[in-house]
Amino acid sequence: MSTKASLAHDHIQKHQSRWEQTSLDIWNYAELALHEERSSLRLQEELQREGFTIETGVGGMPTAFIATWGSGRPIIGFLGEFDALGGLSQKAVPYREPLQEGAPGHGCGHNLLGTAPLAAVIALKAQMEAEGLPGTIQYFGCPAEENLSGKAFMAREGAFTHLDAALTWHPGAITRVQTGSSSANNAANFVFRGRSAHAAGDPQNGRSALDAVQLMNLGVEFLREHIPSTARIHYVISHGGEQPNVVPPYAKVWYLVRGVDRNEVDHVWERVMACARGAAEMTDTAFEVEWLKAIHHVLPNDPLIDLLEDVIFRVGGPSFDEDDHAFARELARSISPQQRKSALQNLQLEGQLSDDTLLLDQPFPRPPLPPQGRGSTDVAEVSWSCPTAQFWATTQIIGTPGHSWQVVAQGGSPIGQKGMITAAHILAEAGYELLRNEEILQKAKEDFLKRTGGKPYKSALPEGLTPPFHQFATS
Ligand SMILES: [Zn+2]
Ligand SMILES: [Zn+2]
Structure with missing residues (x-):
């Protein structure tokens, strides 16, 4: 590893069990969109303890928050999500067994998604403090990614427009920068x-x-x-x-x-x-x-994509041990050959892997063509507000269906946690680069202005719409 933010990486390693526990707590809470009170608070407490200033109620949502540390420019944002999906409760075992029948579960891995940038900003703070490095880092607690697109309500208030860059990731079957868009x-x-x-x-x-x-x-x-x-x-x-x-x-x-x-x-x-x-x-x-x-489709940003790809190869992928591989082999029995084939097609890796490869521990370069994901993400709203880039980190086996009990199982297991720690290292390293490299930020800004035509962000939400708390109200 020829990484540059060595203090930050040491910090992540030293606190690894703390971050694993944070992600497990959120995995256990498994709260639905706009009702993620405990998950949001769990993340806020970690940030508060580290001296971050916290603003809550962003976009009119009590579980949305912005945690800030440092001062002056550049201002780098890290996006965290933490909502679960209904009906997907599942134990961290490689066969179908609900923790609580019919209850929600982390079927998109957002317990990992929200924790990696948490680990990264706290580690970066340690590095910045030690070096006296100027700049501001912000963790965005983004609720209700699933179904209700919380970031759209945050973006409408202009929560992201002041950022020089925003970074985030998503759990997946590969460690690779995201180059495509979304619906x-x-x-x-x-x-x-x-x-x-x-x-x-x-x-x-x-x-x-x-x-x-x-x-x-x-x-x-x-x-x-x-x-x-x-x-x-x-x-x-x-x-x-x-x-x-x-x-x-x-x-x-x-x-x-x-x-x-x-x-x-x-x-x-x-x-x-x-x-x-x-x-x-x-x-x-x-x-x-x-x-x-x-919401909009995602607006990619080439200079940030180049940076993330470079950083991903500097950091490397997660290392899985024999227990992880045994878990993977058993879980793979619940995934059909057709599901695996579709996944390999989507990854543009068809014919490139041996049949028994389940967990990708090496980082991959971007695919020949930017994948046009048919799914959506509210990260799109951030990408129209400021230069934004995302990557995948390996937290699941190839062919894992999206929004499934298999995602929940792996997100509560060491496989998911190892991918999450990898993501934290990538975010910290990329954040460190951005804090010190004005040239990349300038190029990212130019690319952003070219793609938006210099037009300010305009929300797609109907005028006056308030966050739909009723959609997942339990009482
Ligand atoms: Zn999802
Ligand atoms: Zn997701």
Whole structure:
């Protein structure tokens, strides 16, 4: 390892068990979007103890915070997430066994995601202090990445526009810089209201809200053939009535529409709205749209991508031991050959690995083509606010499905923790470079201005939308 931030790396190593425990605590809390009180506090306490100043309630969300240390420029931001996903509770074992049936679980590895930048900023602070290095480091506690895009509410307040650069990572099956973009999206509940009636006694007097939901969905099914192939439309019926012998007066369907950019999303969204209007007309019901979020696609930044790639190779990948490999082999039994094949295709590594390679411990160079991820991330909002870059670190075996119990299992195991510690080293090393290298920051800024055309960040959220705390309210 020919890294430069040696004090920071020593600090991360010395405190490794502290960071493992932090990630395990958050893994155990497994709190849903906008209700991550304990997880947020757990991270804040570590930062407070180190002398960071903490601002909470960012973007109108009690679990969002910014922790700051240092003074003056440059100002480097590190993004941490910590929300879980519903229904994915799972023990840290390589076979399906919920910790608590039906409870949430860290199916996207955000317990690791939030802890790595925590370890990095605290280690960087130690290095800056020892060297008397000027500049400011900030940890952004970003709630509700899943489904509700907390960063969109933070960005709308301008929480990221003052940064010279922002860095983050995501757990994955590879250690590699991210060069691609992501999908922009909109999400909303469509709430239909009709009129109740006895389903057999006087159905002629009923107006079914469920019929409206079904007709809207049917319209959307026909629509699919006539939208760009890059767009995606997903829905779940979150309320379909109470019982079959009552005409449902109330029904709700939750829609998520993705496209390559805001234009594509706006276009498809207008046509989904037409399906809703048509369904209401056909069924003599009324509907309202309860917005949840709207975000952009990720704007890459070439100078920061180059820096991260260089740093990743300086730091190296995680080292897995025989216990990890044994865990990986057993877990791999739950992953189909087709899932592995798709994963290798997405990674652009088809035909390059032996069949028994499950855990990638070496860093990889960027793939020949920037991958166009069809998924979305609210990191996009940061990327339109300031120069931003991301990377993956290996915390899971190849073929692990996204948002799955297998992610939860590995995120609570040494495999996930080793990847997380690697990510902390990469973030600290890259942060140290940025604090000392004005030239990279200048180039990153130029690239950012070129891509945004110098236009200031504009939120995609509908005017006046407040964070949708109700979506995952438990009581
Ligand atoms: Zn996710
Ligand atoms: Zn995620």
